[in-house]
Amino acid sequence: MLGIKAPKRRGGREDGxxxxxxxxxxxxxxxxxxxxxxxxxxxxxxxxxxxxxxxxSQERDKTIANCVSDVDALTKLDAFKGVTVHGHSIDFGKLVQFQDKEHKFEKPDDERFVRKFVPRVLDVARSDKCDKWLKRIVVEGFASKTGDYLFNLNLSYQRSQRVLCALLNTQQPDSLSAADRALIQTLFLAGGSSFNTASSGAAQMRRVEIKLEFRDLGSAKEPPPDIPLDPGLRCPNDR
Structure with a gap:
């Protein structure tokens, strides 16, 4: 008899x-x-x-340097000889001074010089190189190193305010344009410095400076405030 062959066992599927x-x-x-x-x-x-x-940062510094350079170029003009620029500050020197212990200009020509020079600075401020980073312009007055601190501190502020009064005055033949006065109202601030300053000499303490302040890198430019244009008919310092 033929034997029956048993089928070969295959490995489990799980083996493969x-x-x-x-x-x-x-x-x-x-x-x-x-x-x-x-x-x-x-x-x-x-x-x-x-x-x-x-x-x-390098582009900002270069733009600001060009802006200040344009302002410095104004001081090279014959009409503005005597004005100096150091850092971001414009020093009028002896061209604009005040009476001793007073906030009134020493001479009428001092007030007229302010109205003659500042509009040229505004022209520079409107340029792209300045407008991009310029934050504000501070008019800083100085007062004597001697005497009462609070009196001199207030006097220095009144002197800076007197400059703004001269710029916004509309009663003079050489009054500034409405556009310039509007820019001054939105861009300028009045500051003061008493005898806590490094300047020396009595004459140097009866003067004013204009300081340009620029925005920091990354800070957004704020829209100009909506301030009604002052008619320039009176100055608070005249009271």
């Missing part, structure tokens, strides 16, 4: 479908590579950000 598991060392290597890639991307982003900030 064993799950795949990555080794611990390979897992650590992959994580390290992922970490290095992430760090490289982060460092690249930070480096590019710093380079952009540096570039913008």
């Amino acid at each position: 479908e064993k799950p795949f598991w990555i080794s611990f060392s390979d897992l650590m290597t992959a994580l390290m590579v992922l970490f290095l890639v992430a760090m490289a991307v982060a460092l690249m982003a930070v480096t590019q950000g710093l380079q952009q900030i540096k570039k913008e």
Whole structure:
């Protein structure tokens, strides 16, 4: 009789479908590579950000320097000889001075000089190189080093305010245009400095300076305030 052949047993299907598991060392290597890639991307982003900030800062400084240079060029004109620019400050020197212990101009020509010079500064302020970064212009008055501190502090403020009165006065033949007076109202501030200053000499303490202040990098330019134009008929210091 022919024997009956028994079928061969096949291995279980699970023998050929064993799950795949990555080794611990390979897992650590992959994580390290992922970490290095992430760090490289982060460092690249930070480096590019710093380079952009540096570039913008250099462009700002260059623009401001050109603005101040244009103001300094005004002092080279024969009509404005005696005015000096140091840093961001415009010093009128002996061309604009005040009476001793008073906030009135020493001579009528001093007031007329203010109305002659400041409009030229406003022209520079309107230029793109200045308008982009210019924040405000401060008129700073000075007072004597000797005497009562509070009296001199108030006097220095009144002297700076007197300059603004001269600029906004509409009762003079050489009055400024409405456009210039409107810009002064939105851009200028009155400041004061008593004897806590490095300047020396009695004459130097009866003067004023105009200081240009510029916005910091990253700060937004504020819209000009809506201030009604002063008719310029009276000055508070005349009271």
